[in-house]
Amino acid sequence: MAFICRFAPSPTGPLHIGGVRTALFNWLLAKKNKGKFYLRIEDTDKERSKDEFKKQIIESLSWVGIKHDDKEFIQSKNINKHKEIAEELLKKGFAYKCYCSEEEIKEQKAKCKKQGIPYVYNRKWRDHKDLKIPKDIKPVIRFKSKTSGNTIIKDLVQGDINVSNSIIEDFVILRQDGSPTYQLSATVDDHSMKISHVIRGDDHKINTFKQKQIYEAMKWDIPQFAHIPLIHSEKGSKLSKRDKSSTIDDYVKIGVLPDALRNYLLRLGWAYKDKEIFSLDESIKLFDLNGVGKSPSKLDMSRILSLNEHYIKNMDEKILFGFLKKYAQNYKKSISSSKEETIIKSLNFLKNKAKTLDDIYQNSQYILNEDIKIAAEDIKLIDANSKKIIDEFLGEFKNMSSPNKEDLEKLVNSLINKHKTNFKGIGQPLRIALVGSRFGPGIYNVILSLTKDEVVKRISKIN
């Protein structure tokens, strides 16, 4: 059986990471089964659809490594086909024209609310018996839903979902202005794209019962459905577009790696035994719908960060630098090419102190910024005695033809002995002079990552 999956977002707002995860699951399932994964932009809401969002969606997906097959489908381009199907449903008696005015519908809803009963369109025009067709109202087309019995959807994640048909109203398939609604467009497109598996958010569950009836009326094959639970914010509330850390960009700008976020999203609501780290290949091989949980999960930033830390530590330094360079370019100051080599060489110790690219960037400031500024509280830590010690260090250091760790260690140890101090007594003032802070990488790493002249210059400045 062919696996043809799709992700069908509407470009009416930035794609949040819940959507990215839905796309990921679809993509994974398609890849696993050597099928297809399509991207369909559902832009039939002309008012709210924006090109910038479409761009953001495509960029977000490709950033985590999700590539769709073929060119993206643009739903609005298929509108005529949708209308044709609506006409066909009308002709075959599966749909009807409804001449209710907006006011009439509003009134009905108000009445229902007052009585505390759920609103379902009253199917007034379903059998238009002796109703007079009002001249001044353009009709909408509604689908004739089943009025009795039950429908069971066999959901690949949720199991059997049983709903009484009477609660599915005669939904609109063609608006007053003649444009198709989501229910129609999505169904027609899924059919014409030969979608075999529809994996989407839980919020679409009820739509399935409407769409299924269209498939049945048209005698089309019905795809398999899987509704995955939604992702909630850290606080447990619904993930809204206003939330910080809800779009991909929120993570990119703090320096999260694509693999880390992909891995995080994969494990959110899905598990494979005790495994936590999944390479791209492993996730394709191991992913399956059975492992998807049924309850919504909360976002956890510390976990994202810890995964990111893992990926940073295990990444080849040249590749990591590529990410860092781009990151600095986009969100900080570009790294000058004269510093590239030094940074790449230093990444092996820099990356051990970092959870994000931003951490690496901050920790490499002493390389990037030759003009280091020392915080007032740090400069206080260098007293007269430590000045004497590092001055002595400087004298010996100048004599080293090619500084290396062994010689530096020897020198430092001899100074420790001579001045009856400990490592901190010399390491701290040196670090402050060289890095501008009492926090930072190992002191030998710092010295060896800078040029000899630079070390001399910075230490001299202190005295």
Place this chain on the structure above:
RNA sequence: GGUCCCAUCGUCUAACGGUUAGGACAGAUGGUUUUCAAUCAUCUAAUCGGGGUUCGAUUCCCCGUGGGACCGCCA
């Protein structure tokens, strides 16, 4: 309010009738270290409540409670 869905450490989850209920993140403590980190070791921490079914329930059933989704001429 109606309909549907869900429920294991703080969080993500494993255990698909029999485990001292496991792992990871976070947290705590200690070792190491050259500061911050990192690292290593150890620890704390959960089956929502009540009934059944069963020799035995986290697991199956019912009720309650809690949470979520949907209830648009949005998608």
